[in-house]
Amino acid sequence: MIDRGPGMRLIKSAPQMPGRGHLKPESSFRVTPRSEAVRPPVSIFGFLKKSGSAEDAAQSPAEATAKAPAPAAPEDKRPSWKDRLRAGLSRTRATLSTPVGDLFRRTRIDEALFEELESTLLMADCGVDATQFLLAELRTRVRRDKLESGEQLRGALAEALTALLAPLERPLDLSSAKPFIIMIAGVNGSGKTTSIGKLAHHFQAQGKSVLLAAGDTFRAAAREQLVEWGRRNDVTVIAQDGGDPAAVIFDAIQAAKARGIDVVLADTAGRLPTQLHLMEEIAKVRRVIAKADPTGPHEVLLVLDANIGQNALAQVKAFDAAAGVSGLIVTKLDGTAKGGVLAAIARQQPKALRYIGVGEAIDDLQPFKAAEFVAALLGTDGNE
Numbered sequence: 001m002i003d004r005g006p007g008m009r010l011i012k013s014a015p016q017m018p019g020r021g022h023l024k025p026e027s028s029f030r031v032t033p034r035s036e037a038v039r040p041p042v043s044i045f046g047f048l049k050k051s052g053s054a055e056d057a058a059q060s061p062a063e064a065t066a067k068a069p070a071p072a073a074p075e076d077k078r079p080s081w082k083d084r085l086r087a088g089l090s091r092t093r094a095t096l097s098t099p100v101g102d103l104f105r106r107t108r109i110d111e112a113l114f115e116e117l118e119s120t121l122l123m124a125d126c127g128v129d130a131t132q133f134l135l136a137e138l139r140t141r142v143r144r145d146k147l148e149s150g151e152q153l154r155g156a157l158a159e160a161l162t163a164l165l166a167p168l169e170r171p172l173d174l175s176s177a178k179p180f181i182i183m184i185a186g187v188n189g190s191g192k193t194t195s196i197g198k199l200a201h202h203f204q205a206q207g208k209s210v211l212l213a214a215g216d217t218f219r220a221a222a223r224e225q226l227v228e229w230g231r232r233n234d235v236t237v238i239a240q241d242g243g244d245p246a247a248v249i250f251d252a253i254q255a256a257k258a259r260g261i262d263v264v265l266a267d268t269a270g271r272l273p274t275q276l277h278l279m280e281e282i283a284k285v286r287r288v289i290a291k292a293d294p295t296g297p298h299e300v301l302l303v304l305d306a307n308i309g310q311n312a313l314a315q316v317k318a319f320d321a322a323a324g325v326s327g328l329i330v331t332k333l334d335g336t337a338k339g340g341v342l343a344a345i346a347r348q349q350p351k352a353l354r355y356i357g358v359g360e361a362i363d364d365l366q367p368f369k370a371a372e373f374v375a376a377l378l379g380t381d382g383n384e
């Protein structure tokens with residue numbers, strides 16, 4: 001049972017399906033703009049360590065969470081997204097850019113340079129296929145444009161990599177359906193629940209109303225993480241103690257329809273894709289969403305931890321077969337040297353890369369932009 005704390009009021013249950021179980025508790029909680037404003041924009045996981053404050057508990061509850069203002073923008077003192085992106089990619093850049101940076105300081109482009117570049121790209125987890133592709137592109141450009149210096153080669157690599165990644169840059173358009181139902185899938189620890197929190201914030205900032213479905217019913221902690229996040233950010237969470245994930249998500253969609261919510265974000269469980277029953281479960285969630293709304297799900301987002309490198313390709317395959325993945329989120333690009341995996345994805349599993357994550361703060365997840373990413377990665381943004 002979820003502790004809703006004093007001063008909270010349950011939202012009226014959504015209409016029940018005949019013959020279905022009792023609707024689970026859900027929490028909705030208005031946090032005034034004032035208290036939002038004083039809350040420091042630190043890690044969104046801070047709440048895991050705290051219990052609800054007296055101040056929060058004293059807030060008056062709100063029924064229409066959809067009307068709630070978007071959370072206050074983080075303080076201006078934080079570095080810009082571009083700076084955080086550069087900082088986040090620093091380890092991959094250290095693999096790519098320092099050795100590549102050394103290569104780029106050479107005055108001659110020769111076979112030895114191409115060989116070293118090859119091992120550098122492989123070390124950054126671009127994978128064999130994307131590495132060969134990029135090298136072939138570079139050889140063509142060197143010949144065609146009569147490139148001579150390492151610095152020119154750096155520019156050529158930036159161009160080739162941007163062209164390779166550009167097809168992944170397909171931002172999510174929420175306007176085609178209401179509610180726009182997003183199913184979030186991925187193995188445990190990839191960053192699903194965290195990304196849901198960040199996305200809810202991102203969508204609210206665009207003036208959208210959001211409802212979350214705590215579909216990871218296998219782990220109480222996962223449910224509580226989402227419920228607590230929703231409570232603190234004035235977002236309704238549909239949750240249930242244990243039980244059937246598909247039923248929770250079904251109820252969430254009914255509730256979203258009844259309340260005119262813009263976006264439903266459905267969390268799901270995640271174990272290793274080699275455990276067949278998980279894939280069956282994911283497929284079932286998708287089917288049940290389609291029962292609740294024949295046009296949905298409108299997006300199946302697979303969350304990938306960048307640290308897994310080439311393994312990401314296998315995960316895309318497995319989840320795609322089970323649930324038809326339409327978009328990707330790659331998290332934890334900070335703290336990994338394997339950012340090159342995006343090149344492998346572009347070559348072998350070219351799914352729309354909707355968002356990338358470079359940290360734990362609420363605004364550390366942003367739409368993917370190929371040129372911006374490459375500039376931050378190769379130091380071609382004039383800030384090496």
Ligand SMILES: Nc1nc2c(ncn2[C@@H]2O[C@H](COP(=O)(O)OP(=O)(O)O)[C@@H](O)[C@H]2O)c(=O)[nH]1
Pocket residue numbers: 045186187188189190191192193194195270303331332333334335357358359360364
């Ligand atoms: N450094 C970093 N950590 C992240 C990022 N995204 C998620 N995490 C961390 O990854 C861990 C697992 O995240 P969680 O959302 O619980 O994963 P889930 O099991 O897929 O729901 C958490 O400790 C998060 O703090 C990111 O972009 N950067």
Ligand SMILES: [Mg+2]
Pocket residue numbers: 192193194216222
């Ligand atoms: Mg989770």
